[in-house]
Amino acid sequence: MRKDVINTKDLEQHHLDSLDAYIDTLDKSRKEESLIPTLYKAQNLFGYLPHNLQWYIAQKLNLPSAHVNGVVSFYSFFSEKPLGKYTVSVCMGTACFVKGADKVLDRILKKTQTEPNEMSEDGKFTVKDVRCIGACGLAPVVTVNEKVYGNISAQQMEEIISQYQEEDND
Amino acid sequence: MINSLDALKQWKTDIIEKEKYRLELMICAGTSCISSDSDLLVEMMEKKIADNNLNAEINVVKTGCFGFCGQGPILKIEPDNVTYVRLKLKDVDAIFDKHIINGEKVYDLMYRNSDDEDPAESEAGMAFYQKQYRIALRNCGEINPERIEDYIKNDGYVALGNVLTQMSQDELITLIRDSSLRGRGGGGFPTGLKWQFTKASKSDEKYVICNADEGDPGAFMDRSILEGDPHTIIEAMVINGYAIGASNGLIYIRAEYGLATQRLFIALQQARENGFLGENIFGTDFDFDIEVKLGAGAFVCGEETALIHSMEGHRGEPSVKPPFPSEVGFRGKPSNVNNVETYANIPPIILKGSEWFKSVGTKHSKGTKVFALAGNIRNIGLVEVPMGTTFNEIIYDIGGGIPNGKDIKAVQIGGPSGGVITKEYLDTPIDYDSLQRVGAMMGSGGMIIMDEDSDMVEIAKFYLDFTQDESCGKCSPCRIGTKRMYEILDRLTQMEGTPHDLELLEQLGENIKTASLCGLGQSAPNPVLSTMKYFRNEYDDYAYRRKKTAYSIDGEKCIGCTKCKRVCPVDCIDGKVREIHVITESECIACGACFDACPVNAILKP
Numbered sequence: 001m002r003k004d005v006i007n008t009k010d011l012e013q014h015h016l017d018s019l020d021a022y023i024d025t026l027d028k029s030r031k032e033e034s035l036i037p038t039l040y041k042a043q044n045l046f047g048y049l050p051h052n053l054q055w056y057i058a059q060k061l062n063l064p065s066a067h068v069n070g071v072v073s074f075y076s077f078f079s080e081k082p083l084g085k086y087t088v089s090v091c092m093g094t095a096c097f098v099k100g101a102d103k104v105l106d107r108i109l110k111k112t113q114t115e116p117n118e119m120s121e122d123g124k125f126t127v128k129d130v131r132c133i134g135a136c137g138l139a140p141v142v143t144v145n146e147k148v149y150g151n152i153s154a155q156q157m158e159e160i161i162s163q164y165q166e167e168d169n170d
Numbered sequence: 171m172i173n174s175l176d177a178l179k180q181w182k183t184d185i186i187e188k189e190k191y192r193l194e195l196m197i198c199a200g201t202s203c204i205s206s207d208s209d210l211l212v213e214m215m216e217k218k219i220a221d222n223n224l225n226a227e228i229n230v231v232k233t234g235c236f237g238f239c240g241q242g243p244i245l246k247i248e249p250d251n252v253t254y255v256r257l258k259l260k261d262v263d264a265i266f267d268k269h270i271i272n273g274e275k276v277y278d279l280m281y282r283n284s285d286d287e288d289p290a291e292s293e294a295g296m297a298f299y300q301k302q303y304r305i306a307l308r309n310c311g312e313i314n315p316e317r318i319e320d321y322i323k324n325d326g327y328v329a330l331g332n333v334l335t336q337m338s339q340d341e342l343i344t345l346i347r348d349s350s351l352r353g354r355g356g357g358g359f360p361t362g363l364k365w366q367f368t369k370a371s372k373s374d375e376k377y378v379i380c381n382a383d384e385g386d387p388g389a390f391m392d393r394s395i396l397e398g399d400p401h402t403i404i405e406a407m408v409i410n411g412y413a414i415g416a417s418n419g420l421i422y423i424r425a426e427y428g429l430a431t432q433r434l435f436i437a438l439q440q441a442r443e444n445g446f447l448g449e450n451i452f453g454t455d456f457d458f459d460i461e462v463k464l465g466a467g468a469f470v471c472g473e474e475t476a477l478i479h480s481m482e483g484h485r486g487e488p489s490v491k492p493p494f495p496s497e498v499g500f501r502g503k504p505s506n507v508n509n510v511e512t513y514a515n516i517p518p519i520i521l522k523g524s525e526w527f528k529s530v531g532t533k534h535s536k537g538t539k540v541f542a543l544a545g546n547i548r549n550i551g552l553v554e555v556p557m558g559t560t561f562n563e564i565i566y567d568i569g570g571g572i573p574n575g576k577d578i579k580a581v582q583i584g585g586p587s588g589g590v591i592t593k594e595y596l597d598t599p600i601d602y603d604s605l606q607r608v609g610a611m612m613g614s615g616g617m618i619i620m621d622e623d624s625d626m627v628e629i630a631k632f633y634l635d636f637t638q639d640e641s642c643g644k645c646s647p648c649r650i651g652t653k654r655m656y657e658i659l660d661r662l663t664q665m666e667g668t669p670h671d672l673e674l675l676e677q678l679g680e681n682i683k684t685a686s687l688c689g690l691g692q693s694a695p696n697p698v699l700s701t702m703k704y705f706r707n708e709y710d711d712y713a714y715r716r717k718k719t720a721y722s723i724d725g726e727k728c729i730g731c732t733k734c735k736r737v738c739p740v741d742c743i744d745g746k747v748r749e750i751h752v753i754t755e756s757e758c759i760a761c762g763a764c765f766d767a768c769p770v771n772a773i774l775k776p
Contacts, residue, residue: 032483036466074485074642075466077425094388094582094618095544097632103761107739131469133426134390136544137202137239137551148205154739154761 093132200235208243234398240550310398355509371504376416386585389616406513488688531557535601584613587693589700648691720755727772734764
């Protein structure tokens with residue numbers, strides 16, 4: 001086992017305490033079924049699921065850590081990398097796609113100088129292409145954290161990203 | 171606690187007696203309308219009403235989706251039967267002062283079928299609603315999904331009461347079988363038969379599972395039903411539990427559906443408080459409860475065996491059938507999996523009978539289907555039509571046709587598993603069998619309209635990108651095959667392909683269809699094979715590298731206004747004022763900004 005994986009010192013203790021308390025409320029006879037809810041809770045507390053946190057959860061639930069990592073890497077909701085302050089999600093549903101969402105995404109990536117799903121160097125943005133969010137009436141749609149921008153053009157989106165960039169510099 | 175049918179009827183009478191308002195304002199609070207600030211609209215309207223001490227006579231109802239998402243936010247005023255569309259926050263004053271206080275209708279805020287027609291006062295006058303027939307969506311837009319009283323007012327839980335107190339399990343299953351209801355999630359398996367199989371499996375424990383893992387890009391009917399009418403799903407699941415002899419239900423819902431999940435939790439709580447879930451429902455010895463399981467973002471989990479594995483805490487990978495979930499399902503016990511829209515049909519069938527349900531639709535496909543209409547179409551939204559309605563009726567009568575004076579090229583139906591319907595086939599009636607005959611499938615109900623500008627190879631590549639990304643990796647035909655198909659399509663669109671690639675695509679596609687383990691792989695090549703069948707010339711253009719990818723300017727028409735030059739994002743247009751402009755084709759990214767900006771149609775498409 002690699003040392004950095006089993007070293008959980010950098011994980012904040014009060015979050016680990018909350019996680020322990022949550023795990024205690026779950027049905028112990030069904031530890032496998034408890035895994036996905038536990039991962040939800042952990043991602044909620046820590047923001048993402050680094051390898052040592054996955055290892056910690058595996059120990060707590062008495063599951064192989066390979067199984068935990070297999071589940072984490074399977075589902076797109078779980079992230080093994082830290083996220084930027086703003087998560088910019090570009091809907092790539094079909095309705096958005098035929099209305100030019102791919103061009104909007106390209107422009108955002110260029111403007112934030114990032115790759116999809118990678119945090120920008122300054123830690124401000126993570127840009128994602130996401131599955132249909134079901135707001136097809138507003139296509140193409142982009143969300144920045146919880147805020148929804150509908151009927152958006154590449155040009156407008158560039159201006160919106162600028163606003164977020166400037167806001168952060170204040 | 172409601173412990174008999176009489177108590178339920180009395181409750182309904184009491185609610186109607188108690189809640190008498192001069193006006194009721196129904197404001198859509200679905201995801202799409204909330205994105206256009208409908209929640210602020212509700213707040214402002216409620217404040218106005220409170221400030222004027224009108225709370226006793228005016229009621230604001232936050233409803234689920236009206237379906238006409240392209241016109242949101244929508245406000246309907248009852249009993250005046252007036253609908254206002256595309257509301258802005260500033261419109262609150264006009265509606266309040268004129269309509270609510272003085273009873274004058276605000277015609278400027280009404281919908282018009284076309285610019286030269288008079289405004290349509292109500293849904294009856296809107297072409298969008300005229301050919302629709304609502305069974306599954308019957309309560310969406312009519313009730314507040316967060317109040318069980320609203321559901322009770324519309325005969326909520328009466329079907330459950332009838333079933334538990336008056337019908338045997340077999341009578342119930344016979345009724346559902348007689349209705350000819352088929353699964354609405356894509357497979358189209360007869361629902362009554364599925365219930366019968368699960369009932370026939372002997373076990374100490376059985377499960378009822380609602381599949382709310384709606385993942386087709388462009389389909390959002392299940393979410394709208396859960397957001398707009400969650401109690402219907404709960405009621406139908408309890409009925410399903412009684413039919414097969416299960417006392418536990420599970421709803422597997424997509425993690426991204428926050429609002430739907432939240433409303434579901436509220437509805438479950440209300441159902442428990444009033445005795446529709448829990449022990450001795452309707453005073454009988456039948457017990458049932460429902461648990462919610464959150465998905466974590468994996469398209470393949472819509473496949474029932476994958477969904478069950480995901481609920482058990484594993485990677486959502488499908489397994490070989492048989493055994494079917496009706497024999498070996500969740501926790502190894504017999505499980506009945508039905509989709510949200512299928513469940514939404516159950517209470518009306520019980521209340522109105524199988525003959526009524528069979529009177530809607532075609533010979534082999536009964537009832538209605540909900541479609542999410544989107545893409546290059548005037549009226550975007552959710553539509554529910556009787557089976558047998560034609561594409562023409564949906565696109566032109568309900569959908570209002572193609573915007574910007576363009577012509578239609580194709581309709582994509584069935585999402586990443588489906589295929590395209592071309593112009594020649596638009597008079598095809600939409601039912602399970604007719605669609606199969608023209609090489610498409612019903613799917614879960616995404617319907618994307620594409621205009622003449624759509625590049626079919628790019629569309630096929632888009633779907634393949636989706637399926638190869640969502641392939642779970644368990645079987646190699648799907649895992650490796652879809653990846654290779656995507657690479658070939660990518661090569662073609664980069665102008666680096668050869669005619670031989672087209673043969674490879676066809677061969678690979680057929681092999682993946684035959685050899686894959688589950689529905690995802692077996693249907694993944696469909697978007698490619700069906701576009702290759704109908705739009706071979708577009709594939710040839712790429713394969714023989716004669717496709718033009720840059721815009722150009724017609725020198726005869728250009729007036730030198732500089733508008734195109736100013737909007738070009740990559741600065742590849744040169745020219746001075748009142749001189750002919752030129753596009754450097756090697757630098758053009760074909761974004762189309764110049765085309766839209768040109769006032770004299772001098773820009774030529776690739």
